[in-house]
Amino acid sequence: MKEMTQLKPLIEVNQFSFDYEQLNEPLISEVSFTINKDETVLLMGSSGSGKSTISLCLNGLYPDAVEGVASGDIFFKGINIKDFEKGELNQNVGIVFQDPESQFCMITVENELAFTLENIETPREEIEPKIDQVLKTIGMVDYKYHNIHELSGGQKQKVALASVLLLDPELIILDEPTANLDPVSSIEFINLIKGLKQETQKSIFIIEHKADDWLDFTDRVLVLNKQGQLIANDTPRSLFTTNKPLVENEGLFIPKTYQKQTLKPQNEGTSKPVEANMVINNLSFNRKKTMILNNINMTLNKGEMVAIVGENGAGKSTLLQLMAGILKPKKGNITFLGEPMQKWKEQKLRQHMGFVFQNPEHQFITDTAYDEVSFGMTLNGYSEDVIKERTEQLLHNFQLSAHKWSNPFALSGGQKRRLSVATMLDETPDLLLFDEPTFGQDAQTTNELMSIVKDLQTKGTTIFL
């Protein structure tokens, strides 16, 4: 009995269901779990399983904010969250969201942090010391007067965390906070949380589809399936060993520490005659006075897959844009299939080269998936039969046949991604460029994409990502 009182749950979710429209097939279905004081709980689930929705339900924003329907109860320290005043619960449950671009409303760091403190009616004299204090905690004292939109993604997420810390909540929810960050910033952010955890003993609820980096301080892992049901509630060790198939079935990443070493080095020297596809010489590019790319030399061979790695803002995207001929280099030159870039005619170039953007939505120009795939072929003046056959074939290969007449914008994240690749394959291109294609995608989508790419590579396409 004594132990029960000690482990009084901070949050208790009881048979909770939620949907934006009706409860027949709810997005979140009869979920029950608890979060105790000083506990770190990790929630996993594939894209679209309603993970993020749960976080907004926990701090009382949903269902009111979206006029959704909910049943069941959520208790905060034994009090039903429906009985809290508007804005009161938010002070106890703070959230750091996924997208670093869209969680601020002020221009400078100082004003954004002041905004939070003003909301909770902090007396004016106390605001500045508190801002300085929290900036020290996150290690960004020098950035007080900086504009938020000029910060890096990792810095933005730290500012978001700082706003949450100012509320001094008992529970901090982290909704895929590192999904849009490069690996270095991710680790930095996670270490910051780890340090906080040791100092402050706050409860932390992490939503992620990649558990790896969080595991060493996670007490429990919850798994949400595609139907929005909670299918696991276990310690990480037992979940990723005995219940491993459960997690794999949901298309989630198994943390590397629990994986058997199946990754043997592939591509054991397939000795093909080497043919240069693209040659880059002394390439430099600058925007105004900032040097972005400095003297780059490289050669891409036929059938090669090359990956470029670098932190956010290192100039990866710029390099890709130069290679695709959308930007003109300030110095140096690029030769593609033996011809200098400047000599390529726009239309010809597009037939030999594909470019898949980070956000698939940016590439959609028509109203249906079918038109989207056939668009390029129509433009190249193919006969109607050929177009029809090839389009059907491509849609089939990319498992999109069922969504042939759907609007591209209405597809799920993974489907959008597949469609955006399919549109580039009206002819087998000689070079396919990818700009961070797996950003924020779950394991299943990532694996699918990789197998498509490998397949293309064997056909002789050079892949650059």
Place this chain on the structure above:
Amino acid sequence: MISSINPTIKAGAILVPGVLLGLMFDIFTPLVYLIFIIVVTFAFTDISLKRWLLIFSPFVLFILSFSWTRMLYTSESFQGGSILFEFWYFQMTTEALMVSISLALRSLCFIALSLLFILTTDSTKLMLSLMQQLKLPPKITYGVLAGYRFLPTFRHELEILRQAHRIRGVGRAKGIKGRVQQFKRYSIPLLANAIRKAERVANAMESKGFTGDRNRTHYHEMKVRRRDWVFFGSMVGALFLTVFMSYYFGYLNIFGREIN
């Protein structure tokens, strides 16, 4: 310096003379006041002459062409005075000329006044001041501020869209029909993203304890101090002085009625 004047009072100091000037139909009053505004602009702000001229000069061209047509098509009541010249069936009278010069000068005054305001006012401070002095609801204040933050992102996204469509082989739009279609192609993804982002920002703001309630403290307290009123007083006072001068010299003409 004018940039440190309370934005709400500054807006008043610009609007009141602006509206009153609209009633002055003579040449003397707006001309003298225009000179006054320009003197204030360069004496009490750090706007560079080059930057000011760069923004001001296109308006001058626009106003010149505008007043020219106004001169040719003056209404009956201003057709008095001697005929300066006749051309086809247009008649140019001295009065019509006066009215249109006055109109041009008044327009230039409005523009100089607006520039004085825009170039010395920080948008965040303006919104905070409107909330604190004019009791604008926080919901609107912070909504506008959050929207303002989106502008740079919006431009960046449009740039990417252009590139992505170029890769797909859609060239620059030709003709009106092409442009309409291009607009449609761009606007759907932009709107879809904007709506999504707006919702996220709204969620984030509420998660930070924002309720739209008026009970909140203010980190940057926008005070109205004596010098704000001094500024207001001198801007309006200068106009009255100018009006008095033109009355004294017999130039004053309010709303088409000569006052002597």
